[in-house]
Amino acid sequence: MTIRPRRSALYMPASNLRAIEKARSLPCDVVIFDLEDAVAPEAKEAARANAVAAVRAGGFGDRELVIRVNALGTPWAEEDLAAAAESGAHAVLAPKVGDAETVQAYQAALARAPAGTGFWAMIEAARAIFRLDAIASAMAAARPGAFVLGTNDLAKEMGAALTVERTPFLGMMALAVAAAKGHGLAILDGVYNAFEDDAGLERQCAEAKAYGFDGKTLIHPRQIEGANRGFSPSAAEIAWAEAAMAGFAAPENAGKGAIRVNGEMVERLHLVQAERILSISGKTLG
Numbered sequence: 001m002t003i004r005p006r007r008s009a010l011y012m013p014a015s016n017l018r019a020i021e022k023a024r025s026l027p028c029d030v031v032i033f034d035l036e037d038a039v040a041p042e043a044k045e046a047a048r049a050n051a052v053a054a055v056r057a058g059g060f061g062d063r064e065l066v067i068r069v070n071a072l073g074t075p076w077a078e079e080d081l082a083a084a085a086e087s088g089a090h091a092v093l094a095p096k097v098g099d100a101e102t103v104q105a106y107q108a109a110l111a112r113a114p115a116g117t118g119f120w121a122m123i124e125a126a127r128a129i130f131r132l133d134a135i136a137s138a139m140a141a142a143r144p145g146a147f148v149l150g151t152n153d154l155a156k157e158m159g160a161a162l163t164v165e166r167t168p169f170l171g172m173m174a175l176a177v178a179a180a181k182g183h184g185l186a187i188l189d190g191v192y193n194a195f196e197d198d199a200g201l202e203r204q205c206a207e208a209k210a211y212g213f214d215g216k217t218l219i220h221p222r223q224i225e226g227a228n229r230g231f232s233p234s235a236a237e238i239a240w241a242e243a244a245m246a247g248f249a250a251p252e253n254a255g256k257g258a259i260r261v262n263g264e265m266v267e268r269l270h271l272v273q274a275e276r277i278l279s280i281s282g283k284t285l286g
């Protein structure tokens with residue numbers, strides 16, 4: 001089973017060639033070439049060309065490469081989507097996805113992209129929260145997909161305080177994870193703006209991991225180490241996964257749906273979770 005880690009997803013303004021070059025050596029799991037928020041209107045076309053050239057040039061190792069396009073209805077969307085579809089990027093990240101119809105419109109615009117090109121959706125509009133299941137369903141029917149939480153935009157629209165604790169957003173986070181995982185999508189947590197606050201980042205990563213997020217989007221390279229650490233399996237999780245795999249592999253447990261592992265009941269359905277833990281931890285699956 002192939003599982004791609006997405007512990008750390010770093011936004012890089014595609015208008016900045018030095019930043020793009022630096023990304024080739026950063027230890028993040030995902031590089032998001034941003035054509036949207038981080039790029040001024042007069043630099044949009046150059047940023048698009050830079051992103052496509054960087055993806056085609058390669059040199060990013062195992063990192064997943066994603067292009068965040070400008071939203072449908074903007075002057076740049078059509079050309080962004082056409083270029084991203086043929087760039088060879090692993091996925092295209094779409095902003096302002098508020099309903100299933102918007103997903104379908106993006107999918108139509110990406111019709112020329114290879115079938116394996118993923119479609120990722122920014123969940124950053126308040127109205128999207130009430131349509132999460134429909135959005136996820138529309139995405140799962142087409143391409144490999146992921147939700148990316150946009151807490152900055154949600155906070156702005158709602159007039160809510162975006163604190164370390166994120167109390168106004170906890171319910172939304174749980175709903176987003178349930179919708180994504182219920183339809184087989186990945187999900188990444190929103191950014192933490194205070195990029196010099198290591199303790200705050202650690203807290204948000206631990207919280208997001210507990211909720212079921214696969215990783216966190218980042219705005220600064222110094223946050224990569226904290227996100228990688230926060231979303232990597234702990235020693236206890238790895239030990240549990242190894243014990244579960246070994247337990248079900250034992251001849252005496254053949255055909256059993258549940259076994260006892262270190263004092264707790266583990267069902268066969270938990271093997272998927274165990275395999276994911278071991279894969280992300282870099283272990284070789286048997």
